[in-house]
Amino acid sequence: MKLTNEENKKIDLMKKDLISLRHHLHKNPELAMEEKNTSDLIAKKLKGLGIEVHRNIGKTGLVGVLKSGNGNKAIALRADMDALPILEETNLEYQSVNKGVMHACGHDGHMAMLFGAAQYLAKNKNFNGTVYFIFQPAEESGGGAEAMIRDGLFTKYKIDSVYGLHVSSVLESGYFSIHDGPVHASSSNFDIKIIGKDTHGAHPERGIDSILVASEIVMSLQTIVSRRISTLDTAVVSVTKFHGGTAYNILPKDVTLNGTVRTHKNEVRDKIKTEMEKIIRGICQGYGANYDFKYKHGDRAVVNTKKESLQAISVAEKISGKEKVLTEPRPIMGSEDFGFYLEKKPGCYAHLGNGPEKGVNHNSKFDFNDEILMTGTKYWIQLAQDLLE
Ligand SMILES: [Zn+2]
Ligand SMILES: [Zn+2]
Helix, strand or coil: CCCCHHHHHHHHCCHHHHHHHHHHHHHCCCECCCCHHHHHHHHHHHHHCCCEEECCCCCCCEEEEEEECCCCCEEEEEEECCEECCCCCCCCCCCCCCCCCECCCCHHHHHHHHHHHHHHHHHHCCCCEEEEEEEECCCCCCCHHHHHHHCCHHHHCCCCEEEEEEEECCCCCCCEECCCEEEECEEEEEEEEEECECEECCCHHHCECHHHHHHHHHHHHHHHHHHHCCCCCCEEEEEEEEECCCCCCEECCEEEEEEEEEECCHHHHHHHHHHHHHHHHHHHHHHCCEEEEEEEECCCCEEECHHHHHHHHHHHHHHHCHHHEECCCCCECCCCCCHHHHHHCCEEEEEEECCHHHCCCCCCCCCCCHHHHHHHHHHHHHHHHHHCC
């Protein structure tokens, strides 16, 4: 059922308070895994609504539990709490007082929207089942979702499906982008050490030139995406650091290369690792060099499940109207740790337009758009009511 006019009016009454909560959070940002005051405040406010609160799940993370009726279905709604190490330059009256730390990705708004939904649902209880409110630490540096799962998010609580909502600076204000399949890429990092033999720069034949070997590896790694995986799969291999050498006239013994791999499928991610090692081994062998290769999986790809995506689309259409809900796939190569949840449970990660006029995420002039605060809050409320009828 679509929210009635009366319900909409009731929800809109919270707007002023939610904006001031959002501004308070914006003014007092905290970095990943240090969200202590943020977490204290949210916990206190949720408890004030009569919501059961469980702390220290993933260090500063918390879970609010709200039951209504006798239904045994349960959904989890997630907001992230961390800010970024950026010196804010917005000159807003609620500009960060924590110098060098800034909510430049909209997480202040994510928290306010989820809290708004919690407030309304706790007061009105017009759903049947359980809603878990996840306030997660450390989305930006990664690790937050994983830490909450490690501390029992899916074993302590019976959660059927999980939902995320993030603001997007490329979408017009109030628009949604929701589709099934890949949304964000996985992120893996690699470290390669090429071990040659140092020698005088005038006598390369007396050593093994690690700079030359590393250069050839950098070039060849680019053939993985173009020649070793399907053109229908998405992937990026980027060498982002190249370090070696100390003098004009010495060929160094070692060179280290570091970089990142992004894909939308786990099997592609794993194939790239295998292909990288083949290239590194082959080139090193050809020159008589040795190597050390490490490949670390970070964020998993965010891949929405079909049924949950269709439900989320229908919810968004009720809130913003069909014309403002974009449903064509538009996967992003950036990563997001929501993929750890979707590895365990079905669910849907949606984007809500912040409007390009509010700046680009992760920029010192970015601000969450207060005009969409109620849109996101209503999305969460409608989602809970539709899924837990
Ligand atoms: Zn971000
Ligand atoms: Zn973010």
